[in-house]
Amino acid sequence: MKxxxxxxxxxxxxxxxxxxxxxxxxVTTTADIAAIVKAIGGDRVAVESIAKGYQDPHxxxxxxxxxxVVNRARMLxxxxxxxxVGWLPLLIQGARNPSMTVVDLSSGIAVLEKPSGPVxxxxxxxxxxxxxxxxxxxxxxxxxxxxVTQELKTVAAADAATFDQNLKxxxxxxxxxxxxxxxxxxxxxxxxxxxxxKEWEYLVNWLGLNVVGYVEDKPGIPATPxxxxxxxxxxxxxxxxALLASNYTNPNVPKSVAEKTGAKLVILASSVGxxxxxxxxxxxxxxxxGKLTGALK
Amino acid sequence: MNLLLAKLCLWIVIVGPLSxxxxxxxxxxxxxxxxxxxxxxxxxxxTMKKMAERIEQLExxxxxxxxxxxxxxxxxxxxxxxxxxxxxxxxxxxxAISVNGLFSGGYSSSPQTTRQLTNPDFHNGFNLxxxxxxxxxxxxxxxxxxxxxxxxRAGNAEIEEGYVTSEQLPYDxxxxxxxxxLGKFFASFGKHNxxxxxxxxxxxxxxxxxxxxxxxxxxxPGAGLSYxxxxxxxxxxxxxxxxxxNESLFRTSEDSKPRGAYLGHWKxxxxxxxxxxxxxxxxxxxxxxxxxxxxxxxxxxxDMTMKWRPLQQATEKGLVWQNEYIYFSRDxxxxxxxxxxxxxxxxxxxFARNWWIQGRYDLLGVPKLDDGxxxxxxxxxxxxxxxxxxxxxxxxxxxxxxxxxxxxxLLQMNFTIGSHPAHQY
Numbered sequence: 001m002k003x004x005x006x007x008x009x010x011x012x013x014x015x016x017x018x019x020x021x022x023x024x025x026x027v028t029t030t031a032d033i034a035a036i037v038k039a040i041g042g043d044r045v046a047v048e049s050i051a052k053g054y055q056d057p058h059x060x061x062x063x064x065x066x067x068x069v070v071n072r073a074r075m076l077x078x079x080x081x082x083x084x085v086g087w088l089p090l091l092i093q094g095a096r097n098p099s100m101t102v103v104d105l106s107s108g109i110a111v112l113e114k115p116s117g118p119v120x121x122x123x124x125x126x127x128x129x130x131x132x133x134x135x136x137x138x139x140x141x142x143x144x145x146x147x148v149t150q151e152l153k154t155v156a157a158a159d160a161a162t163f164d165q166n167l168k169x170x171x172x173x174x175x176x177x178x179x180x181x182x183x184x185x186x187x188x189x190x191x192x193x194x195x196x197x198k199e200w201e202y203l204v205n206w207l208g209l210n211v212v213g214y215v216e217d218k219p220g221i222p223a224t225p226x227x228x229x230x231x232x233x234x235x236x237x238x239x240x241x242a243l244l245a246s247n248y249t250n251p252n253v254p255k256s257v258a259e260k261t262g263a264k265l266v267i268l269a270s271s272v273g274x275x276x277x278x279x280x281x282x283x284x285x286x287x288x289x290g291k292l293t294g295a296l297k
Numbered sequence: 298m299n300l301l302l303a304k305l306c307l308w309i310v311i312v313g314p315l316s317x318x319x320x321x322x323x324x325x326x327x328x329x330x331x332x333x334x335x336x337x338x339x340x341x342x343x344t345m346k347k348m349a350e351r352i353e354q355l356e357x358x359x360x361x362x363x364x365x366x367x368x369x370x371x372x373x374x375x376x377x378x379x380x381x382x383x384x385x386x387x388x389x390x391x392x393a394i395s396v397n398g399l400f401s402g403g404y405s406s407s408p409q410t411t412r413q414l415t416n417p418d419f420h421n422g423f424n425l426x427x428x429x430x431x432x433x434x435x436x437x438x439x440x441x442x443x444x445x446x447x448x449x450r451a452g453n454a455e456i457e458e459g460y461v462t463s464e465q466l467p468y469d470x471x472x473x474x475x476x477x478x479l480g481k482f483f484a485s486f487g488k489h490n491x492x493x494x495x496x497x498x499x500x501x502x503x504x505x506x507x508x509x510x511x512x513x514x515x516x517x518p519g520a521g522l523s524y525x526x527x528x529x530x531x532x533x534x535x536x537x538x539x540x541x542x543n544e545s546l547f548r549t550s551e552d553s554k555p556r557g558a559y560l561g562h563w564k565x566x567x568x569x570x571x572x573x574x575x576x577x578x579x580x581x582x583x584x585x586x587x588x589x590x591x592x593x594x595x596x597x598x599x600d601m602t603m604k605w606r607p608l609q610q611a612t613e614k615g616l617v618w619q620n621e622y623i624y625f626s627r628d629x630x631x632x633x634x635x636x637x638x639x640x641x642x643x644x645x646x647x648f649a650r651n652w653w654i655q656g657r658y659d660l661l662g663v664p665k666l667d668d669g670x671x672x673x674x675x676x677x678x679x680x681x682x683x684x685x686x687x688x689x690x691x692x693x694x695x696x697x698x699x700x701x702x703x704x705x706x707l708l709q710m711n712f713t714i715g716s717h718p719a720h721q722y
Contacts, residue, residue: 052571055608062722063574064531064566071474071525082717086684090719093441096476096525098465121685121714221683222650248609250650 024156027073029084030057031273032135033105033144035281037077040148040166044159048073050091053273056248057083058125058220062090070095074155077148080106081132103151105144109134112201124218136270136288137202138178141281145170177282181289182207188296192238194231194263196245196254199270203288212238215245215254228257235261242295246270264295392434392442395715397495399426403707410703414671414695415501417512418450425450426709427494429457431718439463445493457493458482458516474525478537481518485535485562486580487598487621490515496721498619498645499677500691500707504659505639508666509596509625511545515582517558518542531566541584546594546627548587556591558584574722576602590630598623604722615647624664637666653679662698669698684720686712 023046028034034049041047050066051057057079070076070091078084092102111130119126134140149167153160189208196215204211213234217227234240235257243263245254251267258265268288269275278287402423405411411419418424432444440461447457460480463471471477483491489506492498501507506514521537541547541558548555560582567575580598585591599622606615619642626636643657655677662670673695681687689709696702 052608056611059611061606061611062720063568064533064564064576064722065568065574068525068531085717086719088719090721093462093464093476096464096474121683248611250610250613 024075024152025073026152027069027076029060029076029078029088030135031271032141032281032284033077033079033148035272035279035284036141036145036170037148037152039170039281040145040163041152041156041159042162042166044156044162045152049273051271053269053271053278054247054275056246057271058086060084060087062087062094064094066091067094070100071097073097073100075101075103075151077103077105077151079132079135080104081111081129081134082127083132101151101154103147105147106132106134108143108147109140112205113198124216125220127219131198131201133199133270134202136200137206138174138181138281138285139206140202142171142174145174174282177285181285184289184293185209188293191242191296192240193242193244193296194235194240194257195243196249199246200244200268207292212240215243215257223253228253232257232260235263242266242292244268247274266291266295390434392432392444393716395431395713395718397429397431397493397711397713399428399495399709399711400424401426401500401707401709403705405703405705407701407703410695410701411705413700414504414673414703415507415512429493429495431715433716436461439466447494456481474527476523478521478523482516482521484515484517484519484537484539484560484582485521485523486510486515486560486582486596487578487623488600488602488619489621495711495713498617498643499655499657499675500689500709501693503621503641503643503657504661504671504673505621505623505641508637508639508661509545509623510543513543515543515546521560531564533564535562535564536560537562539582539584541586546582546586546596546625547584553587556585556587558582558594572607573603573605576600576604586627586629588627588629588632590628592628592630592634594625594627596623596625613647613650615645617643617645619643619645633667635667636664637661638663639666639671651681653677653681655679668700671695671697671700685714686710 023044024041026037026041026045026047028037028047028049030051031049031053034047037045037047048069050069051060073095076092078088106129111134113127114130115126115128119128135144145167149163152163156163185207190210192210192212193204194213194215195211198214198216198219200211203209213231215223215228215231217223223231235243240261240263243254243258243261243265245251245265245267247267247269249267251265254265257263268291269278269284272278272281272284274284275287278284400423403411403419404421405419408419408421427450428448430444430446430448432442432446434442436442440463442461443458444456445458446454448454458481460478460482462479463477464475465471466477483493485491487506489497489503490510502512502514509515517537517539519537519539521535523533523535526532526534537560539558539560541555544550547558560580562578562580565577569575578598578600580600581595583593583595586594601620603618604616620640622638622640624636624638626634628634639659639661640663641657641659643655645653645655647653655675657673657675657677659671659673659675661673673693675691675693677689677691679687679689687710689707689711691705691707691709693705693707694702695705
């Protein structure tokens with residue numbers, strides 16, 4: 001049934017193309033980047049994200065309808081570090097849009113967990129370029145926003161002043177709120193917790209938390225019973241209070257681990273749009289910090 | 298450094314046997330082949346020796362490095378990497394390589410019938426079904442190249458596909474929204490024909506694909522343009538000019554001259570919701586055959602696929618319902634013309650993270666073929682430990698008007714190593 005609204009939207013887009021001051025169309029791989037682009041571009045950009053916020057960005061499907069979206073975009077922003085390697089290359093190739101600029105936002109980020117030795121698929125879904133979940137540190141959000149501003153100016157030079165203004169307020173707002181989040185989390189510095197997948201490394205690195213184990217045996221590979229037994233022991237010994245999982249994780253296994261150990265299962269939105277109330281990049285950390293302080297108390 | 302070594306070894310492993318396999322086809326006399334092999338072996342030995350020396354030297358350098366700077370481990374590793382490419386050998390421009398292996402075992406109540414139906418090489422027992430080597434790289438800013446070499450269990454190597462694609466050419470020779478494909482490739486006919494053996498949703502081809510295009514599929518040297526229509530949904534038109542080499546549809550033997558063929562394909566795709574999609578396709582191919590009189594051979598195809606995958610459980614639940622109908626005809630002057638049609642409908646359901654259960658029904662003979670009608674029921678259970686491996690067990694029951702009914706059980710191991718391939722939707 002959603003076909004008809006999208007048809008209507010298509011006609012609307014087509015009609016709006018006829019107007020002189022049409023906004024620049026931007027496509028992003030994730031909803032977090034879309035939120036940042038929106039904050040900087042305002043109404044000068046029309047931005048669409050391919051992955052939804054409640055979806056695992058590793059496992060997006062390269063649907064032909066996304067090919068159409070990429071076909072119409074002037075610029076594409078992606079996370080990089082091979083997060084989108086399973087689907088983005090096909091969308092870009094299928095889009096037949098060589099004039100589009102592709103911007104990899106990972107350049108300029110201090111990447112964590114870059115493997116220093118050899119990597120093998122026996123280690124599970126390892127990312128040979130490092131951990132790609134870097135948007136989960138608000139300091140990286142500011143770096144991303146600066147890069148977005150710089151790139152938007154190349155496709156909408158006339159609006160450069162607006163973008164600079166928006167960047168300034170984004171930076172001020174994010175920094176001010178970051179200090180408040182840091183204060184809220186200060187009592188829990190060094191707290192030990194367990195996470196489902198290796199996706200909260202940037203968050204815990206920023207907040208000074210300490211991940212002592214993972215539910216997954218290896219990244220992307222479900223746990224064996226033996227691994228879970230060891231994990232439960234570790235958690236009981238260390239009196240771990242919280243187990244973090246993303247809202248696209250199947251909660252069954254983490255739930256049983258939490259029940260056995262008395263830890264609280266904390267289901268977090270790992271992207272903008274992961275929960276209905278999380279609409280902006282700042283909302284994401286409000287939600288995460290709120291839940292963490294509640295669980296670690 | 299280790300990555301580079303791994304790639305070098307892979308090259309030797311791949312290029313060595315491949316050149317051995319290719320030589321008998323290219324060379325004339327047996328002696329020349331043996332000489333060439335001996336020479337190659339000597340070269341390989343020399344290379345191996347050089348590599349061993351190099352490894353030893355590098356290990357020495359590395360342990361020296363490690364002693365001097367133990368505190369800066371990541372930096373040491375980073376510094377060691379350029380050392381191995383210090384002589385100007387860079388692997389940055391090497392193609393991305395992946396290898397697919399298909400190992401299978403099977404039992405048929407009538408191996409003879411199975412050979413006629415789906416797999417001309419079938420015998421009861423285990424065999425390496427096929428190995429596929431895929432190489433992908435950008436040629437320059439304009440072209441992207443793709444090679445797929447298939448080695449069958451008899452050791453015959455073949456360039457299954459080898460083509461370049463482009464979305465942009467100098468002087469804007471290629472209009473916007475258009476892509477160009479040149480080389481040898483699977484013709485854009487329907488859904489199943491575009492798949493390599495390791496991508497097949499079931500272990501064997503649908504009966505109608507087998508009947509219309511043979512056990513190699515419809516792959517042809519040629520050129521194609523495909524254009525994205527400016528519609529509010531995804532709609533793509535493809536035209537391909539092809540050699541017309543397919544032996545089921547166009548030629549009588551490998552020696553007969555191909556007379557050219559033309560193909561059109563129209564694909565439409567709709568999002569019914571975030572999790573459900575619907576695809577419709579129409580295909581046509583036509584060209585003169587090499588039979589007496591050089592009359593027309595043609596095929597038309599219709600396909601419909603519906604997919605469901607809830608976004609929040611993308612790795613755990615999924616459903617694919619695929620249907621395809623093909624009608625083909627091969628007109629002849631003296632012998633009777635052959636024509637016929639058939640369809641398959643298949644359902645694939647992922648019910649847990651690592652498990653799929655699947656069913657397919659094939660009906661060959663609507664309208665009837667020369668050898669009557671065939672019904673085939675197939676069920677399959679797959680254990681998929683990761684996106685790089687799958688273990689599949691399949692049962693099929695076939696009954697036919699002219700021929701024996703047959704039960705088949707097949708077990709297949711399907712695996713991929715090397716570069717991470719993107720997944721076609």
